[in-house]
Amino acid sequence: MLMVFLTFCTLVTLYFADEIPLNVIESRHLSDSAPLLNDPLQNSLELSKSEFHAPGLDNLSGNSTNNDSELSLNSNHANSAGRQNETFNDGPGAVLVNLLTSLRHLPPGMHSVLLVMALTWLSWFPFFLFDTDWMGREVYHGDPKGTSNEVMLYDQGVREGAFGLLLNSVVLGISSFLIEPMCQKLGSRLVWAMSNFIVFVCMAGTAVISLISVGEYSEGIEHVIGGNAPIRIASLIVFALLGFPLAITYSVPFSVTAELTADSGGGQGLAIGVLNLAIVIPQMIISIGAGPWDALFGGGNIPAFVLASVCALAAGVYAALKLPNLSSTSFSGFHFG
Template sequence: MEGDSKEAAGRVEWATMNLESGGTEKADGAVGNASRKQPVSIFRLFMACMVSGGIQYGWALQLSLLSPYSQTLGIPHSFVSLTWICGPIAGFVVQPIVGYYSDRCTSKIGRRRPFILAGCIIICVSVLMIGFSSDIGRHLGDTKEHCSTFTGSRWSAAAVYIVGFWFLDFANNTVQGPGRAMMADLSAGQHGPNVGQAIFSLWMALGSVLGYLSGANAKWPVWLPWLKTAACCDACANLKGAFLTAVIIIIITMSVTLAFAGEEPLSKDDVVATSSDGACSAFGDLFKSLKNLPPAMFSVLAVTAVTWLSWFPFFQYDTDWMGREIYRGEPQGPKADIFDAGVREGAVGLIFTSIALGVTSFLIPKLCRKLTSRVVWSISNLMVFVLMTVMVVVGMLSMKGYKPALTATLTGPDPKFRGIALAVFALMGIPQAVLFSVPWAVASEVTSKEGGGQGLSIGVLNIAIVLPQLVISLTAGPIDGAFNKGNTPAFGIGAAFALICTILALFMLPKTRGVSSAAMMAGGH
């Protein structure tokens, strides 16, 4: 998230910085861009931002591999959504706190670098916990039966996995907010914040593509045979190998960032005096600000919330759908290899999604100027409705008459359904480009026209993103359990919300045409 949910959550820091100064840019100057002795070159900016690529590499692995992997540990499909609750919680809680204290950090190595360093260390530990959760669980008392024949639950491994998953989400938020803020610090003045955020997004795109490629790779246990153990078969070994590379990449990118950032220490005299409530005051101000929002912002908030209700099922179940409905595999048992192949194919599909997203992003400003932002937003939701409906229909047709318990032979996917599924993944990148830019652009333009604080409004807009994610995480599992239809119910719900939002966007959103590059960068792309 943010990208997925994390990306959306990362924008709270900007709002927090502006909250402390009443919605102006006072905080940026007073809290302080510590003065630098010499201008920052583009090359230095590019190298200082490298950590964002490392973080996105790990996030791409998390999006593509962890929902399927959790089921190999015996976590029921109907409970998988609950493991993702940490995303919206981390975005809502961690980002304001980290943003608050990173603005006021007087460490000798700078304001942002201590948080980047600490966050990356926690990410590496979390990734190792996830990758080796099966082995750790075996040592903690899980079954001694070989993973190729055991089909039950491994609760010790599942507990280690969930702890690692939650720490990973919290640590990602700890790094991304200060990372964006540091780029704004370094690029201020000579280059401007748009350049810094554009470089940040470029590294994120590179990290996403490399991460999905790593997740699609099936050769890790071939290259590193020691990855396979009695508790960790092929799918687990692939995940373990991909996550070990994530540790290496994060260490390298973090080291380069820390070396090239060159932050000047913030003097205690430069820290703006704040209330004794500390970070809690940021939350209080955020909620109090709701009454000061421009009237049109409430329409933007409503449409944004419904939009994310339609998208989160895709973010959560995309590769699982490919492994379960298209490849007709199972996370455990004799069809586990087929399921794992489908998951890897889903990671390939997400590469297509990322490419389509990047290409479409260049067209969005022109489309919004020609059609208005609300029409573009409405069309994108109509497209999500059509594509998710196709996913529901294709999944049902693929599984029609198929009885896993009665099918002795191992059959792969129908080539026709596989091709349609990959096309759907690629086309999903088009509305995803709108998701990551237009809501933030509309919010920015509404507040500028009606005299509101832009940073404040964008911070509030983040609430309209994390709350729907929380709702889907809590309800997707029970709905799945009630219907017992795999991913079909979640995608059906997503399609219904997308259709509702198609209408809401046309009638509730204000007429706006501009999508600035600043808004695009704030939107996480």
């Protein structure tokens, strides 16, 4: 079934995606190994040498030697400076330097976009890391290190979580067709803010579901062994609903960035690179800090989901108040992911 769905997505992409050919720009880069005879400066030096060393002009040989030395030194200095500049521009650290220095020259609205993007991904990564584990532990009450029965329950929960991710992908694919008309009608600012509010509700819902499920299990209710049916259904609904804001997260921020930097003279690629920093930095923060954060409150996945809901709420409020108002007709359906 998964292969059929992936094949369907591939066919839809091949049919609807417009192919834009890239214009090849020939580089005018001069290699250090270029023949010196092709260097105009070197040719002029050779010409000056032949003129100053003509027969009958021996009294000028001293001056010509000095002139040759000065020209040679100037030529070597210019070549050395050019090589150093070329090494800096083409070196591996140039990309990172360009990304960091570009933060000072971003359009005014880009700083709000970066902050909303960082808060958005701070709310998403706990779900990405702990979604199936949450199903196995809090919903099915299993334990991967417990008894054989607890391990079996945990495996069932993980498989149920994988099915929830399938539902999430289906909703994400369908929602992708709705993003462009929504942005044209409501504006990308409201659409992005709305997606964060949906994430807030869903993340808060996972915390509520966890508290109810763990509470019933701790009271020793027999029918919750292996997960209460309404709790399992509610969990799958949360998985499916999160596909809609995830589709927005994969497309709208990049379209907003491209629109804000449209007049930057080729700086869109660099702005997208800076925007990616607002993704990877939250990922590193969650990857390093989620474990100690959960352990601080006694373990489990509830603390991480509560933190995710708070970040999503902050992202939604800030997006609604501070994101720049772009023309609703300028959204071009730029998709990522």
